[in-house]
Amino acid sequence: MPYPTELKLHQKSRKLEVSFDNGETFEMSCEYLRVYSQSAEVTGHGPGQETLQLNKQHVNIDAITPVGNYAVKLHFDDGHDTGLYTWERLYDLGKNQPKYWMDYLRKLLRGGHSHPELDALKAQQTH
Template identity: 75%
Template sequence: MPHPTDIKLHQASRKLEVSFDSGETFVFTCEFLRVYSQSAEVTGHAPGQEVLQVGKHAVNITAITPVGHYAVKLHFDDGHDTGLYTWERLYDLGVHQTDYWTDYLRRLMRAGHAHPDLNALKMQHT
């Protein structure tokens, strides 16, 4: 499993850049990381209890706290800071970012919520 070699927070653009020792670099929006947090608030306590995160388009990361040699805790400006982002989780989010983001937008659309990226998704399917 690749390990991060560099983590850079770009608060002005609300993005987190993570480089891995595999040579890959992924750029995540803070919103993406917030809606895919591994916390119980997002995933629930059991399968089927997931909570769709809505209205996180402008969320930002205010701080990053290392957790041992295996993860980071991201502190979001909406007060959320309970999810850990292991190296494995960050790598998985990076590799599958497009699929996960499309799935999130589809879930928002099915639930009747608006999002700036929904217009692009709708255009792909017309």
């Protein structure tokens, strides 16, 4: 399993850049990390109990706290800070970001929710 060598928070662009010892680097938006938090608030306490996170486009990370040698806790400016992001989880989120992000947008669409990226796609389809 790749191990992170550097975490860089870019608060202005609301992105977290994570570099791993295998040479891979992923840049993930704070929104993406927030909606894929492993906390009970997001995932529930079992299958089918997930809560779709809405309106997190402007969320940012205020602080990052190390948890042992295996994870970090991300402190979001909306008050959320209960999910741990293990190195394995961060790598998975980075590696599968396009797929996971599309899954999230599909869930929003199915639920009848809006998102700037969905609005942009709809606008492209009408032209």
